[in-house]
Amino acid sequence: MVLRRFDVHKVTSVAEAVALRQRYGEDAAVYAGGTELLLAMKLGVARWPHLIDIKPIAALRTLAVTKDLVRIGATVTHWDLERDPAVANVLPVFARLEANVANVRVRAAGTLAGNLAFAEPHADPPALLVALGARVILEGPTGTRNLLVSDLLTGMYQTAIAPDEVIVAIEIPLPARDVRMAYVKFQVLERPSVGVAAVATVRDGKFVGPPAIVIGSVDEVPRAVPAAELAGALAGDPRTAEALAEAASAAVDPSDDLAGSAEYKRHVVGVFVRRALGQLMAGAA
Ligand SMILES: Cc1cc2nc3c(=O)[nH]c(=O)nc-3n(C[C@H](O)[C@H](O)[C@H](O)COP(=O)(O)OP(=O)(O)OC[C@H]3O[C@@H](n4cnc5c(N)ncnc54)[C@H](O)[C@@H]3O)c2cc1C
Known part of the structure; x- marks a missing residue:
């Protein structure tokens, strides 16, 4: 792992950073913490001759x-x-x-x-x-x-x-004070394999509007679970959890990889949707 030569441009304003982006185009990358950027460069999977270091910009x-x-x-x-x-x-x-x-x-x-x-x-x-x-x-x-x-x-x-x-x-x-939220993840490797975010308002035990359930780390982008028909459903009812878990497993489009088979990942998504709901109901608003 050898880093090829590159120039670091330390900038003190966003305007300077934008000007350098325009000047160098694909040859430049914004450099913040460098935790991904330098790793990618060391591994040789990416190469930018110019790094625009935005850390000196006080406003950011x-x-x-x-x-x-x-x-x-x-x-x-x-x-x-x-x-x-x-x-x-x-x-x-x-x-x-x-x-x-x-x-x-x-x-x-x-x-x-x-x-x-x-x-x-x-x-x-x-x-x-x-x-x-x-x-x-x-x-x-x-x-x-x-x-x-x-x-x-x-x-x-x-x-x-x-x-x-x-x-x-x-x-x-900022959500209203009575909005509840939860995030649970399944992680055995360096990064999460499944992450489930749940955000909902619950009054008198029922969802006010549909709950927002979003599955991360499974598909290339976060996947929102269609849940319109669960507006007004009893939030703590196991049938609601089951319906959401099924909808989530169907919404994702996983592939087989080191983290598991597609079928296994769909199963884990369902399990973690139930856990997220459990946390949502147990936590204070
Ligand atoms: C070992 C390891 C484990 C990790 N585990 C997790 C984990 O469990 N969960 C998780 O969520 N993440 C995980 N990460 C990812 C981690 O969150 C990111 O590495 C970090 O947040 C990247 O931020 P950075 O400032 O270092 O970005 P950099 O490495 O500086 O930049 C990353 C990319 O973003 C671009 N960029 C940066 N800032 C800007 C900007 N302001 N405008 C435009 N482009 C910009 C860069 O050009 C580059 O392409 C892990 C990373 C590592 C290395």
């Missing part, structure tokens, strides 16, 4: 919790997120998810923006971010645009980020 390092949303700057790390008291207060399930990403060395350097931009399918945050309706804020030569995380991730290692754009932040809209 901010993490803010307002009454409406959590705004996570592009260089905020997993470690920052798991330890932030305001995030733990408003989105405890997200804070716990972040604390269980990879290992502490990866979390200390790796960013949430880098996790999304790399679009490795075996990842934890995307399923919950999709279930919560989170969006990424991108900046390019013509200005700013917002994209739902569900629209950002288009395939394995593929996103809707234009070659001259940079993610500047991720925004998670």
